Amino acid sequence: MTLFSNSGADLNELAQIKDMRVMIISDAAPERNGVGAYYQDLIQYLQPKVGKLEIICPIIQENGRWQGGLNIPLPGDTTQKFLIPNFWNIKKRVRQFAPDVVIVPTPGLIGLAGAFQGRKHGATVLLGFHTWFEKLADMYWGRIEGALNRAYFWVSNKLLFRWSDIVVANSDEMVQIANEFGSKQSFRVGTPVAFNFLNRPQADPVNKVARIMFAGRLAAEKNLPAIIEAARAHPDLEFSISGDGPERAHVEKAALELPNLRYLGWLNRDALLAQIDQHDCLVLPSHVESFGTIALESMARGRITVVSRNCGICQWPELNKGLFIIEPHSNLTDMISSLKSIDSKLLVQKTSMGRTAAEQLNNWSMGLWYSLLGSLNKK
Structure with missing residues (x-):
């Protein structure tokens, strides 16, 4: 019997989520990278099953401009942006939507704001831990910039793990890292296909x-x-x-x-x-x-x-x-x-x-x- 032998949710499980309000709050633009694509694909399957689903994330317009906050090109990669969001707007949207579950897949400021507001408004916060940015720091930045970026991600991840109720990752290695970071509960989940x-x-x-x-x-x-x-x-x-x-x-x-x-x-x-x-x-x-x-x-x-x-x-x-x-x-x-x-x-x-x-x-x-x-x- 393989891992995939037991697939699919039963009718009782689907009944439990048919009225659920799910909000995804992410720094990743749809389709722009692996994380953006993952949650865009996930939405395709979740939307017909849950009561209501909404996403807060940057949008890349046809002219290439990023919309969703004040954006700063990342050092060494101008195609990726670090966004400073409108925190009041995120707070307002979370309050108005009143989610049962907030899914946060990124450690940027949008993700941090989403986790904080989700927890504040009584939602279950689910952290998607997909990228170990600290491992990439030496490839993109020099010693000083690399140290600063590693420090940021260390603090950001610490806060996200503290504010989240559960962590999901799509490899055993990432689950292990999550456990080392102090995750309350960590699970390996699969990857949906568009x-x-x-x-x-x-x-x-x-x-x-x-x-x-x-x-x-x-x-x-x-x-x-x-x-x-x-x-x-x-x-x-x-x-x-x-x-x-x-x-x-x-x-x-x-x-x-x-x-x-x-x-x-x-x-x-x-x-x-x-x-x-x-x-x-x-x-x-x-x-x-x-x-x-x-x-x-x-x-x-x-x-x-x-x-x-x-x-x-x-x-x-x-x-x-x-x-x-x-x-x-x-x-x-x-x-x-x-x-x-x-x-x-x-x-x-x-x-x-x-x-x-x-x-x-x-x-x-x-x-x-x-x-x-x-x-x-x-x-």
Whole structure:
């Protein structure tokens, strides 16, 4: 019996949340990063099941401007913003909405304000602990800036863990860190898959590796040089990189130098889905990756999916059967060489298992979310 064998919520649990008022308060803009995408997908499944759901988060307008507070570009990454919200407005919206549960997935000022106001107004506060920012500090900032940022996140996380009633994370490592931080209750939850990624008709099965894609933030922890090096080593294959971030200039430069490497820019979810379907393989060779939602989405679309052992998705044994994992002693270039020699029938079988595992994880994850929210209902 596998972890996913017991999936879905029973009718009693769904009845417990049908009148529940849920508010998500986040510093992450929808679809802009993994956390933003996670809760955008979660909302798709929760909205029809709960009484009422509302989200407070930044919005990125068509002109690229961030709306939701005074925004300051993060040092080393102007594509991400640190927002100073209108605290009075958050207080007012929480009071008017009167949530039963407040979900806070980020340690920024919006998240802190949300946790504080949720607790003040008697809601159960659920903290989503998805990113260990302290681990990324040395990649983005110098010694002084890094120390200041680590200090901020340490204080912020301490406050969030104090104000929250329960903590959820999507890897065993993050659950362990939460426990070390003093979490009252910590649980591992799964990752929902966007509705379109599961329900849109599938592209043709993959039986060879010809077109390879990366999608995500163009940042140091993603190990983008490994992708560029793989493109150099495999001139017979086509490579595409999608996303935005501090490493964008390096990617654009490499795309000009290498005829088999394209830079696609940042893509919304529909365009991303279309590009995944047009490629045979998605790669995520990250140095640090709490989970790796894009890899799960690739599996859902029946693509060959390559991840490094550093990705949190590898901590789910049920998903490993659909993944090709780069071990610490290996690299992306060698992995691609191996994929080129694998029998086409085995590739089709592997991607089919990945698709099934992604679907099972989604069902199990949402069943767990429904059960968890039902257990928190104070009414």
